[in-house]
Amino acid sequence: MPPTSPRAQRTRGRIVDAALDLFERQGYDATTTTQVAAAAGVTQMTFFRHFPTKDAVVVSDPYDPLIADAVGAQPRDLPPFERVRRGMLAALGDVAPADDTTALRRVAVVAANPRLRAAVVLATATTERAIADRLVADGVPRLDATVAAAACLGACTAALLARTDARVPLAGTVARALEVLDA
């Protein structure tokens, strides 16, 4: 739905940069969408044409299909929970964000604000559904599939938001989280 032309891409980039900048300097809540827009050289209206909510500037995650595929590729005779766990571990390499620095800034901003944490959970709901659907297609009961996906995703999200050691890369934190779930 947001604009996609090269010009629009540039505008979008300026908005993200301006937003991260202001959020880091003066906090998320203390920053208005109008300020972000002005710093990016546009109006509030344009801000909302590119992002449906203020949250959306820092919350995004287009990894759903990759992860769901990786889960589907795990042995079908494993219990669903273990299948999701291994699938997410396997997908880690592909999802690894090359341009880690922006991702790190986003994680830091999100971790500092409860409302943003909630927004992240809302966003992961679509990933949860994608994983669950894949399992259901293999005959796993819907409830079991949803629960397994939610547990693994919840663990990863919690790990990312709780991480304190800045030297460990994001992927390492996630891997560690999934290993904690190994019984």
Add this chain to the structure above:
Amino acid sequence: MPPTSPRAQRTRGRIVDAALDLFERQGYDATTTTQVAAAAGVTQMTFFRHFPTKDAVVVSDPYDPLIADAVGAQPRDLPPFERVRRGMLAALGDVAPADDTTALRRVAVVAANPRLRAAVVLATATTERAIADRLVADGVPRLDATVAAAACLGACTAALLARTDARVPLAGTVARALEVLDA
């Protein structure tokens, strides 16, 4: 912070009833706080004196200490994830709302709205912290403790919001979810 006198308790009850009523009939988003307040015979201002946000009318969970205690009571030599899982299963009996038709209404309203689901997660964050703190006190690394708590809570929340069979009681749904995590 909200008022606590008998009179205020009655007002609070009227607000909850009016809110559930309107949310069920015309949807959460389509209902304004002013409408809820009016239906409860009160002004919007008073609504916000009793509930910090519109969400708060349907989202609450005062179970933290009970669950954390139950987790702490599990054998210390278990891996943290298994300890949380068994602790939550053990706490189920105590937390089980005996008569709660209101709880069922709330779950239904929340399940129907993405923003409310996010709000629930925000609320469970304090429970997550309570459980994690208990494990950390026994020497479990913070990251591992947080991840274990988040996985189990995420699983339970997902199960409650995904449940379709209205005949199964809430406690049964949660028990089933925790069993899915048994490896």
Add this chain to the structure above:
DNA sequence: ACGCCAAATGTGAGTGACTCACATTCGAGC
């Protein structure tokens, strides 16, 4: 280079959640 035209952006007005400073009313105890 030039101009066309759709896509991108701006304007202005509006709604709803939430807040604050201050005035008013109600109800439990004397």
Add this chain to the structure above:
DNA sequence: GCTCGAATGTGAGTCACTCACATTTGGCGT
């Protein structure tokens, strides 16, 4: 009944977000 504090009301304001409509701009073919 009266009083004092808690509970509620008033009015005005901020900010996220939306809509209908006017305007500009950049990528495209020629």
